[in-house]
Amino acid sequence: MDLNDLARSSGEWLKGTGPESDIVMSSRIRLARNLSQFPFLSRADDGVRAEIERMMRRHLQELELKGHLNYVDVNALEGLDRQFLVERQLISRELAESHGSRGVGISAQENLSLMVNEEDHLRIQVFQSGFNLERCWEEINRVDDLLEERVSYAFSEQLGYLTACPTNVGTGIRVSVLLHLPALVATREAQKVFHALQKIHLTVRGLYGEGSQAMGDFYQISNQVTLGKSEAQLLKNLRDVIPNILEYERRVRNQLIKENRPAIHDKVARAYGTLRSAQAISSEETMQLLSHVRMGVNLGLIDDLDIPIVNELFIQTQPAHLQKLRKSHLESAERNSARAAYLRERLARN
Amino acid sequence: MKCRNCAKVATLHITEIVKGVVQEHHLCEDCAKPFLENPHLGAKSAGVPAGPTTGGATSSGEAPVDEQDRLICPACELSFREFRNQGRLGCSHCYTAFQEELLPLLENIHGDTQHCGKYPKRVPEDNQRQFKLIKLRNELREAIAEESYEDAAKLRDQIQQLENQLSGDATR
Ligand SMILES: [Zn+2]
Numbered sequence: 148m149d150l151n152d153l154a155r156s157s158g159e160w161l162k163g164t165g166p167e168s169d170i171v172m173s174s175r176i177r178l179a180r181n182l183s184q185f186p187f188l189s190r191a192d193d194g195v196r197a198e199i200e201r202m203m204r205r206h207l208q209e210l211e212l213k214g215h216l217n218y219v220d221v222n223a224l225e226g227l228d229r230q231f232l233v234e235r236q237l238i239s240r241e242l243a244e245s246h247g248s249r250g251v252g253i254s255a256q257e258n259l260s261l262m263v264n265e266e267d268h269l270r271i272q273v274f275q276s277g278f279n280l281e282r283c284w285e286e287i288n289r290v291d292d293l294l295e296e297r298v299s300y301a302f303s304e305q306l307g308y309l310t311a312c313p314t315n316v317g318t319g320i321r322v323s324v325l326l327h328l329p330a331l332v333a334t335r336e337a338q339k340v341f342h343a344l345q346k347i348h349l350t351v352r353g354l355y356g357e358g359s360q361a362m363g364d365f366y367q368i369s370n371q372v373t374l375g376k377s378e379a380q381l382l383k384n385l386r387d388v389i390p391n392i393l394e395y396e397r398r399v400r401n402q403l404i405k406e407n408r409p410a411i412h413d414k415v416a417r418a419y420g421t422l423r424s425a426q427a428i429s430s431e432e433t434m435q436l437l438s439h440v441r442m443g444v445n446l447g448l449i450d451d452l453d454i455p456i457v458n459e460l461f462i463q464t465q466p467a468h469l470q471k472l473r474k475s476h477l478e479s480a481e482r483n484s485a486r487a488a489y490l491r492e493r494l495a496r497n
Numbered sequence: 498m499k500c501r502n503c504a505k506v507a508t509l510h511i512t513e514i515v516k517g518v519v520q521e522h523h524l525c526e527d528c529a530k531p532f533l534e535n536p537h538l539g540a541k542s543a544g545v546p547a548g549p550t551t552g553g554a555t556s557s558g559e560a561p562v563d564e565q566d567r568l569i570c571p572a573c574e575l576s577f578r579e580f581r582n583q584g585r586l587g588c589s590h591c592y593t594a595f596q597e598e599l600l601p602l603l604e605n606i607h608g609d610t611q612h613c614g615k616y617p618k619r620v621p622e623d624n625q626r627q628f629k630l631i632k633l634r635n636e637l638r639e640a641i642a643e644e645s646y647e648d649a650a651k652l653r654d655q656i657q658q659l660e661n662q663l664s665g666d667a668t669r
């Protein structure tokens with residue numbers, strides 16, 4: 148698979164389509180699975196890791212999926228390419244930063260990724276643009292069934308699918324949605340919302356998962372519990388709660404507009420102006436300004452820009468993407484001017 | 498410092514005094530949540546599990562901590578102490594080897610210790626019925642809690658049917 152081909156598109160989770168896509172960037176489900184005949188990875192030596200990788204690679208390549216699955220040997224990739232896959236959410240930072248035999252199978256539309264030798268032997272992920280958890284579940288359940296015909300998963304009748312970390316045992320499922328909440332963040336209402344979510348056992352994370360900063364007002368909401376509830380119940384929990392957050396974000400947006408349209412318009416227009424004319428700009432500032440612009444487009448304050456282009460800019464201005472597009476290694480300062488140049492060119496073309 | 502329940506970085510450091518014994522808990526954000534909501538968990542037993550600091554306060558008849566530490570999984574030779582330090586189990590048999598120690602931890606993380614979701618098709622048919630039963634009973638509880646009585650009635654019928662099948666098999 149040529150990663151340079153991927154670099155030119157923006158993948159499923161940034162398509163900017165699907166239900167509620169003004170606020171819900173994407174829906175994602177992942178399943179953690181282990182093979183019954185091997186120890187978990189913390190007790191697997193290089194030989195065992197290599198055996199698991201060889202075996203899973205073969206199964207993934209033979210899997211009867213609708214589309215083609217590309218297998219990438221992550222161990223053989225350069226650091227920049229691994230970072231690139233992390234930015235696209237196709238692999239986790241953990242997989243990128245660990246060592247030894249490991250890999251990932253990626254579908255052509257980038258809506259399915261199967262990580263081999265991450266924290267568990269297998270991590271399956273399915274993405275959908277917008278708010279569409281059911282589609283994600285149908286798809287991932289089907290892929291999991293197909294794999295189950297080929298391999299024997301570690302499973303116990305009491306504890307379900309056995310995982311390396313007890314926080315994932317049972318269903319091994321993490322159901323999550325990625326939300327863009329600029330108005331709730333600006334009015335400091337977001338903290339209250341997150342606090343309420345934690346009380347009902349939902350976890351809030353930044354864009355790139357655990358420990359990552361919430362960049363550009365993006366937050367991932369997901370289930371914390373994996374044992375004792377069925378996949379359907381866990382899905383339903385999230386599906387029932389998210390509409391309340393969406394409604395809240397929209398209400399605050401409208402309120403902001405009603406109370407202070409000139410100030411909001413000014414903030415949005417300045418953000419847009421900076422992105423179109425800056426000569427050097429950091430990744431963080433870009434994310435923050437794109438967040439304002441994204442809200443501006445959704446509120447009708449910017450009319451010559453579409454959400455898919457804004458989403459594309461979010462990903463293409465990330466450090467590894469920028470370097471792949473430029474086809475060269477860039478130091479931080481060089482990246483900042485390359486990023487500004489890219490934004491000027493892309494937004495002028497629009 | 499690592500969280501004592503899992504491999505994440507501990508961000509919350511909680512000190513409490515239980516029966517005159519000072520206890521320190523180093524937890525990540527996720528693991529700290531149930532603890533903060535119910536601080537008694539830490540004192541009572543392995544709710545916040547099996548750290549050396551809970552030793553003085555364990556009164557529920559569990560193995561003393563140094564005894565727990567000596568536990569070793571026969572399949573992968575991971576010790577319970579290593580698990581506590583790294584937060585990862587070594588193999589699927591660890592769940593059996595450390596069952597007594599893990600169940601309170603699982604109860605604390607998930608609020609439950611019985612799986613009720615998907616199961617592999619290769620699981621024997623009888624056990625599949627058991628799973629289905631657990632799942633239906635679970636759904637029944639929720640239906641009643643949500644006052645969806647129509648759903649509850651349907652679920653009750655399904656449960657009854659399954660129970661009959663299971664007892665029928667047992668007497669055959
Ligand atoms: Zn933890």
Ligand SMILES: [Zn+2]
Pocket residue numbers: 570571572573574575586587588589590591592
């Ligand atoms: Zn073991």
